[in-house]
Amino acid sequence: MFEQLGLIGCGLMGGSFALALKRAGLVKRVVGYSKSPSTTSQARQLGVIDVEAPSALLAVAGADIVLLAVPVSATEATFKSIKHLITPQTLVMDVGSTKRDVVDAARRALREQVGSFVPAHPITGKEVSGVEHADPDLYIGKHVILTPIERTMPRQIQQATEVWTALGCNVVQMTPESHDAAFAAVSHLPHLIAFAMMQSLLTQPNGAEYLRLAGPGFRDFTRIAASDPHMWRDILVANREELLTQTQHFRRALEHLEQLIDRQDGDALEDLIAQASDARADWRMVSFKPQK
Amino acid sequence: MFEQLGLIGCGLMGGSFALALKRAGLVKRVVGYSKSPSTTSQARQLGVIDVEAPSALLAVAGADIVLLAVPVSATEATFKSIKHLITPQTLVMDVGSTKRDVVDAARRALREQVGSFVPAHPITGKEVSGVEHADPDLYIGKHVILTPIERTMPRQIQQATEVWTALGCNVVQMTPESHDAAFAAVSHLPHLIAFAMMQSLLTQPNGAEYLRLAGPGFRDFTRIAASDPHMWRDILVANREELLTQTQHFRRALEHLEQLIDRQDGDALEDLIAQASDARADWRMVSFKPQK
Numbered sequence: 001m002f003e004q005l006g007l008i009g010c011g012l013m014g015g016s017f018a019l020a021l022k023r024a025g026l027v028k029r030v031v032g033y034s035k036s037p038s039t040t041s042q043a044r045q046l047g048v049i050d051v052e053a054p055s056a057l058l059a060v061a062g063a064d065i066v067l068l069a070v071p072v073s074a075t076e077a078t079f080k081s082i083k084h085l086i087t088p089q090t091l092v093m094d095v096g097s098t099k100r101d102v103v104d105a106a107r108r109a110l111r112e113q114v115g116s117f118v119p120a121h122p123i124t125g126k127e128v129s130g131v132e133h134a135d136p137d138l139y140i141g142k143h144v145i146l147t148p149i150e151r152t153m154p155r156q157i158q159q160a161t162e163v164w165t166a167l168g169c170n171v172v173q174m175t176p177e178s179h180d181a182a183f184a185a186v187s188h189l190p191h192l193i194a195f196a197m198m199q200s201l202l203t204q205p206n207g208a209e210y211l212r213l214a215g216p217g218f219r220d221f222t223r224i225a226a227s228d229p230h231m232w233r234d235i236l237v238a239n240r241e242e243l244l245t246q247t248q249h250f251r252r253a254l255e256h257l258e259q260l261i262d263r264q265d266g267d268a269l270e271d272l273i274a275q276a277s278d279a280r281a282d283w284r285m286v287s288f289k290p291q292k
Numbered sequence: 293m294f295e296q297l298g299l300i301g302c303g304l305m306g307g308s309f310a311l312a313l314k315r316a317g318l319v320k321r322v323v324g325y326s327k328s329p330s331t332t333s334q335a336r337q338l339g340v341i342d343v344e345a346p347s348a349l350l351a352v353a354g355a356d357i358v359l360l361a362v363p364v365s366a367t368e369a370t371f372k373s374i375k376h377l378i379t380p381q382t383l384v385m386d387v388g389s390t391k392r393d394v395v396d397a398a399r400r401a402l403r404e405q406v407g408s409f410v411p412a413h414p415i416t417g418k419e420v421s422g423v424e425h426a427d428p429d430l431y432i433g434k435h436v437i438l439t440p441i442e443r444t445m446p447r448q449i450q451q452a453t454e455v456w457t458a459l460g461c462n463v464v465q466m467t468p469e470s471h472d473a474a475f476a477a478v479s480h481l482p483h484l485i486a487f488a489m490m491q492s493l494l495t496q497p498n499g500a501e502y503l504r505l506a507g508p509g510f511r512d513f514t515r516i517a518a519s520d521p522h523m524w525r526d527i528l529v530a531n532r533e534e535l536l537t538q539t540q541h542f543r544r545a546l547e548h549l550e551q552l553i554d555r556q557d558g559d560a561l562e563d564l565i566a567q568a569s570d571a572r573a574d575w576r577m578v579s580f581k582p583q584k
Binding site (some may be wrong): 004006073075120123124125135143157168172181182183186187189190191192193194195196197198199200201202203204206209210212213214215216217219220221222223224225226228229231232233234236237240243244246249250252253254256257258261262264266269270272273274275276277279280282283285286 | 303315363415416434435437446461462464465473474475477478479481482483484486487488489490491492493494495496498499501502503504505506507508509510511512513515516517518519521522524526528529532535536538539541542544545546549550553556558561562564565566567568569571572575578579
C-alpha cells in the first residue's frame with residue numbers, strides 16, 4: 001500500500017506503528033528519525049526502522065506516509081521542519097493525546113499543505129516508554145480517534161481509516177474540540193488527580209508511613225501516576241481549558257460528597273455513592289474484535 | 293485452639309474467616325448469625341457455619357472466640373446485644389475499616405468487658421460481597437492491623453496475634469488514631485475521589501458519551517468506585533475527621549498543580565509530576581510469605 005514510512009520519533013508509539021505496518025505488509029521500508037541519535041540507532045538495530053535519517057526532513061524525503069510520534073509540544077517545530085517535502089499525495093498523521101493544539105500547530109506550520117494531515121489519537125499505551133518496548137500488537141483492538149478539519153483531504157481521511165483498520169483498530173471520527181473535551185474528562189483529569197494524590201502524600205510528614213500501609217485499591221487508583229512526566233506536562237498544559245473545566249465539575253462533585261459526610265447525612269451520601277458505584281459497575285471498556 | 297466461633301455477620305469477610313479458621317483446624321464448630329435469615333441459612337448450606345443462630349446473642353453463647361463482621365455502623369448495637377455473654381476468657385474481634393469509632397462503641401457498649409475486645413482491620417477484600425464469595429484464602433499474605441487500647445487484655449492481644457498469624461497474615465499493631473489517619477489517606481480518600489469522579493461524569497450532559505471513550509487508565513483509576521455503597525457510607529462518615537483533613541491536603545496539591553497548568557509553567561509542573569511519578573514507580577505494596 002505504501003512505499004516508505006517516514007517515522008519521526010522512534011519511541012513506544014512510533015516504533016510500534018512501524019512494526020505493525022511492516023508486519024501487515026503495508027509498507028516497503030521505514031526511514032526513522034529521533035531527536036536522540038542513539039534512539040534512532042537502537043531502532044535500526046531492533047529492526048523497528050530500516051534506515052536512520054539524520055533529520056526529520058530527511059526521514060520524510062521519499063515518504064508517502066509520515067507519522068509524527070513526538071511530544072505534543074514538539075509538533076509545530078517538527079511540522080515546520082518537514083513542510084517542504086509534504087505534498088498533496090502524502091499522508092501525514094500524529095499520535096498525540098490532545099488534538100486542538102496539534103491542529104492549530106498544523107494550520108500554522110503546514111499552511112497550504114495542512115490538507116495532507118490527518119490528526120490521530122490511538123487510545124493505547126504502556127506503563128513503559130522507549131523503542132525497546134515497541135510492540136506490533138500495541139494497536140490491536142484499540143480505538144483510534146481521527147479529528148480531521150474542513151481542509152483535510154478526503155483521500156487522506158480514507159487512507160488513514162484504512163491503515164488503522166488494517167492494524168486492527170476501531171476508527172472513530174470526532175472534531176478536535178469534542179476529542180479534547182472527552183479526554184479531559186476521562187483521561188487528563190484522572191491523571192491530574194493521580195499526580196495530586198501522590199503529591200498530597202509526599203507533602204505530609206507521615207506520608208511515607210501511610211504509603212507503607214496502602215493496599216490493592218491504592219495500587220490501581222494511582223497506577224497512572226507513574227506516567228511519563230514530560231509527556232503529561234505537555235498534555236495537561238495543551239488541553240488546559242478543557243481540563244480546568246473538568247476540575248470544576250470534579251471539585252463540585254467532591255464538595256457535595258464532603259458536605260454530606262460533614263453533616264453525617266448517611267442516606268443522601270449512600271444514594272450518591274450508589275449512583276457512582278452502579279455507573280462504574282455497569283461501565284465496560286469498549287473493545288471489539290479487529291477485522292481479519 | 294478454640295472450641296466455638298461465634299460469627300456475627302456471615303458475609304464475605306466473616307464467612308472467609310470461618311472457612312480459614314476451620315481449614316487451619318483452629319476451631320471445632322462455628323455458630324453463625326446474620327441479620328438476614330436467608331444469609332445465615334445459605335452460610336450453613338455452604339458449610340461456612342455449622343449451626344444457625346437466631347440472634348447475635350445466641351451465636352455468642354458458648355463461644356470462646358467471637359468475630360463481628362458487620363457494617364461499622366452496626367457495631368455498637370451488636371456489642372450491646374452480646375455483652376452479657378462476653379467473659380474475660382472470650383476473644384472478641386471485629387474486621388471494620390475504621391477503628392476509632394469501633395473502639396468508642398466498644399467502650400460504651402461493652403463497659404467492663406471491653407478488655408476482651410481486640411479491634412482488628414484485615415487489609416483485604418473483594419469487588420464482590422456475600423457469603424457465596426467467602427474464600428478461605430482471602431486473608432493469606434495480607435496485613436492485619438490490631439488497634440488495642442489500654443484496657444485490652446494482653447492475653448487477648450496474644451491470642452489475636454496468633455490467630456491471624458496462623459491464617460497467614462502479617463500482624464501490625466497501631467493506635468486506633470494512627471490507623472484512622474493512615475487509612476483516611478491511602479484508602480478512604482481514594483474511594484471518595486473515585487466516587488466523586490463518577491459523579492462528576494454523571495452530572496455532565498455529555499458524561500455518558502465521554503465514558504464510552506474511556507480506556508484502561510480510567511478503568512483502573514475508578515475500579516474502587518464500584519465498591520459497596522452501604523459499607524462505604526459508614527466508613528466515610530465514621531472517619532470523617534481524618535478524611536476531611538485528607539481532602540484538605542489533596543485539595544491543596546490539586547490547586548497547586550492547577551495553578552501551574554493555568555500559568556502554563558511547564559517546568560514547575562513537570563517537576564511536580566516527576567516527583568509524583570517517581571514516588572509511585574518506587575512504591576511497592578508490602579507483601580510477604582506467610583509462615584507455614
